[in-house]
Amino acid sequence: MKTFDYARADSVEAATRAGGRFIAGGTNLLDLMKLQVETPEKLVDISRLDLNTIEEREDGGLTIGALVPNSDLAADPRVIAKYEVLSRALLAGASGQLRNKATTGGNLLQRTRCYYFYDTAAGCNKRQPGSGCEAIGGFNRIHAILGTSDQCIATHPGDMPVAMRALDAVIVTQKADGDKRRVPIGDFYRLPGDTPHIENVLEAGELITHVELPAPTVGRHLYRKVRDRASYAFALFSVAAVVTVEDGIITAAALAFGGVAHLPWRNPAVEAALVGKAPSDETFNAAADALLDGATGFGTNDFKIPLARRTLIASLREVTQ
Amino acid sequence: MHFTINGQSHEAEVDVRTSLLDLCREHLGLTGSKKGCDHGQCGACTMLVDGRRINSCLTLAVMHQDDEIVTIEGLGTPENLHPLQSAFVRHDGYQCGYCTPGQICSAVGMLDEVKKGWPSHASADLTGASLDNAEISERMSGNICRCAAYPNIVDAIREVADASAKVDA
Ligand SMILES: Cc1cc2nc3c(=O)[nH]c(=O)nc-3n(C[C@H](O)[C@H](O)[C@H](O)COP(=O)(O)OP(=O)(O)OC[C@H]3O[C@@H](n4cnc5c(N)ncnc54)[C@H](O)[C@@H]3O)c2cc1C
Ligand code: SF4
Numbered sequence: 001m002k003t004f005d006y007a008r009a010d011s012v013e014a015a016t017r018a019g020g021r022f023i024a025g026g027t028n029l030l031d032l033m034k035l036q037v038e039t040p041e042k043l044v045d046i047s048r049l050d051l052n053t054i055e056e057r058e059d060g061g062l063t064i065g066a067l068v069p070n071s072d073l074a075a076d077p078r079v080i081a082k083y084e085v086l087s088r089a090l091l092a093g094a095s096g097q098l099r100n101k102a103t104t105g106g107n108l109l110q111r112t113r114c115y116y117f118y119d120t121a122a123g124c125n126k127r128q129p130g131s132g133c134e135a136i137g138g139f140n141r142i143h144a145i146l147g148t149s150d151q152c153i154a155t156h157p158g159d160m161p162v163a164m165r166a167l168d169a170v171i172v173t174q175k176a177d178g179d180k181r182r183v184p185i186g187d188f189y190r191l192p193g194d195t196p197h198i199e200n201v202l203e204a205g206e207l208i209t210h211v212e213l214p215a216p217t218v219g220r221h222l223y224r225k226v227r228d229r230a231s232y233a234f235a236l237f238s239v240a241a242v243v244t245v246e247d248g249i250i251t252a253a254a255l256a257f258g259g260v261a262h263l264p265w266r267n268p269a270v271e272a273a274l275v276g277k278a279p280s281d282e283t284f285n286a287a288a289d290a291l292l293d294g295a296t297g298f299g300t301n302d303f304k305i306p307l308a309r310r311t312l313i314a315s316l317r318e319v320t321q
Numbered sequence: 322m323h324f325t326i327n328g329q330s331h332e333a334e335v336d337v338r339t340s341l342l343d344l345c346r347e348h349l350g351l352t353g354s355k356k357g358c359d360h361g362q363c364g365a366c367t368m369l370v371d372g373r374r375i376n377s378c379l380t381l382a383v384m385h386q387d388d389e390i391v392t393i394e395g396l397g398t399p400e401n402l403h404p405l406q407s408a409f410v411r412h413d414g415y416q417c418g419y420c421t422p423g424q425i426c427s428a429v430g431m432l433d434e435v436k437k438g439w440p441s442h443a444s445a446d447l448t449g450a451s452l453d454n455a456e457i458s459e460r461m462s463g464n465i466c467r468c469a470a471y472p473n474i475v476d477a478i479r480e481v482a483d484a485s486a487k488v489d490a
Pocket of ligand 2: 112114115116117123124125126127132133134135136151152153154196
């Protein structure tokens, strides 16, 4: 690990002005620093900031502090009762020990698990812009099939952000000049394009302070994660779904997908294929057609295209039962 | 820097890069916690920080100066074993023993999470889980055992969980 300066921030303002890389739970950043994939010159420890509560808002929604650990968020009775998909997604991620440390903000910003990103001897445009992408033409079993570019085919590996995308979460930040902004999660992440090293809209020094969940909607919740072992593995494909069926017709559907793109994926055409229809395999296949329109495999990840179709259909059968 | 580990005060001068695990093993002579992967994947380094189980390899010592840290050395003594330690002995919950300190610290933290009513990925109902074997396996999946002593580890934890459920009842 390269050495660094360390400072503990005692306020949000001080953190944004400290001019260093934030460290919260450290479970992703330190992992990458040990491998020198990340080499920050200064760490700003935000772990003691007063951003670790979950509050109910007057509009019925929840405001989650950026430092709320993944375990506490998953076990919160209000989250379990009204945002079950979020609890389920969190509990499907990592391990008990990691969830105790991992924070809401850090989870949103965790970096890809692409093998070549981790291997500093490999060409990787995300780690080293302009050095190529060894995943294209290499081993890409865990890589993206949607929204890729010829510069990068990495996925966002997180589970929690997939549920948050289905729930229309809003990310609240504060910049070094004190300005605050509220960014809908759908506008927060970027596709790789020509700049895969720029993964979201945050500016230098901008701190995530909270995540807001809108007032809950009715509907059944489901998070289904397909992975190489039954526990403690990243998603090959995952579905977060909140679906309402009334009188035999799907009246509302919010679906987001993990393991397939550079960001938690959502496509309104998938939901449009469902709403107003009776639940049936024909309807579900049409939703899968919409999801996989334009999907491209890169060799070892070709299996994700049929896997995504079958998993989506199985998930829709379950959630509309 | 100042640390509180197993109820005792320690002063140590360490490089800012030192993980909590290396602080204990390399600087304070507390070698019970083990280094397996050093990347949060195996759980051999599990400790309790303010009562919560964490991977001590993926956190910096400098970030834990105000915390109560408990390692395997703080749970029991050879003469007076912690109930989970004696259950692991009775059930033969290991072969080589390398993962055992992490398994036991993790199980202590895990049983406390169950007491708090925290659900897991194996819980059909997130509001009230009973600790069956599938629950124990899921909740302990952050601790890898290369000898695959898993059935005996589950039995050892099951015995302690059942005994404490009886006391609470
Ligand atoms: C073995 C292993 C298995 C895992 N399995 C899964 C899994 O199955 N599913 C899953 O979703 N995740 C998994 N994870 C990843 C884990 O969820 C992340 O490491 C964790 O969520 C990161 O949170 P943190 O607080 O530790 O972040 P840190 O490591 O502290 O930070 C991560 C990044 O976020 C930035 N940051 C942190 N907080 C803020 C903030 N408030 N504002 C702005 N920037 C911030 C940091 O600067 C850094 O760039 C796994 C990790 C490991 C090690
Ligand atoms: S897929 Fe992205 S992260 Fe992986 S090697 Fe290519 S550029 Fe790097």
